[in-house]
Amino acid sequence: MKVDEQPSERDVIELLRAEVDAWRPQDVPSLVEVIRRVEGHWRRPVALASALGAAVLAAVLLVSVLLLAVGPAIPGGETIRSHLIAP
Amino acid sequence: MASGEGRAGSRGLDPATQFPLLYEREYESVFRTVRAMVLDQTEAEDLTQEVFARAYRARLRYRPTAPPGAWLHRIAVNTALSHLRRRKLARLLPVRLYQAPDERAYARSEARTVVEAALAALSPKLRAAVVLHYFHDYSREEIAAILGIPSGTVASRIAKAVAVMRRALSEAPPGGGAGREPNSAPVGFEQ
Numbered sequence: 001m002k003v004d005e006q007p008s009e010r011d012v013i014e015l016l017r018a019e020v021d022a023w024r025p026q027d028v029p030s031l032v033e034v035i036r037r038v039e040g041h042w043r044r045p046v047a048l049a050s051a052l053g054a055a056v057l058a059a060v061l062l063v064s065v066l067l068l069a070v071g072p073a074i075p076g077g078e079t080i081r082s083h084l085i086a087p
Numbered sequence: 088m089a090s091g092e093g094r095a096g097s098r099g100l101d102p103a104t105q106f107p108l109l110y111e112r113e114y115e116s117v118f119r120t121v122r123a124m125v126l127d128q129t130e131a132e133d134l135t136q137e138v139f140a141r142a143y144r145a146r147l148r149y150r151p152t153a154p155p156g157a158w159l160h161r162i163a164v165n166t167a168l169s170h171l172r173r174r175k176l177a178r179l180l181p182v183r184l185y186q187a188p189d190e191r192a193y194a195r196s197e198a199r200t201v202v203e204a205a206l207a208a209l210s211p212k213l214r215a216a217v218v219l220h221y222f223h224d225y226s227r228e229e230i231a232a233i234l235g236i237p238s239g240t241v242a243s244r245i246a247k248a249v250a251v252m253r254r255a256l257s258e259a260p261p262g263g264g265a266g267r268e269p270n271s272a273p274v275g276f277e278q
Binding site for chain 2: 005006007008009011012013015016017018019020021023024025026027028029031034035037038041
């Protein structure tokens, strides 16, 4: 019968314990390495935010230059141009 | 190692002042829990480091309402669950932004043992509950605190998990190997 072919609960637990006991990390890094990783964790988001800010600023500058260059060609461009170059 | 040995050894340690000792005593234990949840050696090694990195950052916020081992396992379970959610999301993305590592695990399914195949039939939370209870000897109340679920449901879930594992083990082909299709949904995934 199918039910009789199933291992008992005890067998399952013993198999599980033996299996899990055999799992070991191949490499245990020193705590110093882990701490170094923690100390550097803020760098990535800061670098990302900085890059994003720089990209936005560059885009604004580019749009401004374009408006200055082709200002008269777009409706209302002359007004914007006068604002941009106003002292 | 006897089950729960590391746990007893770390009892009473203060993560704020004795973190190196806690790291030394609990590293393998946390690794095993994570390994049981993600079912991949390489991912488990990376995630275990992440767990200790998170724990180190949070060490000053530790309150002795739970033993430090249980505190670490809670961080481990949350880290592994976040990782598995990211992995699942990456699988749904039409254009892969990065190579999700989950395929490695299933591609090597033929190399997995019958026990791993039986564990794969469970949801990650059930896997964690089974390993925490039967390997690390945590009580149902402690597991409830670690998993963030009511303690009343832990026993029924563990019983359900064992029943699923018994069935999976009986269906496994002789000589080892995975007995489950990689794409079939694990039991208890909704939990």
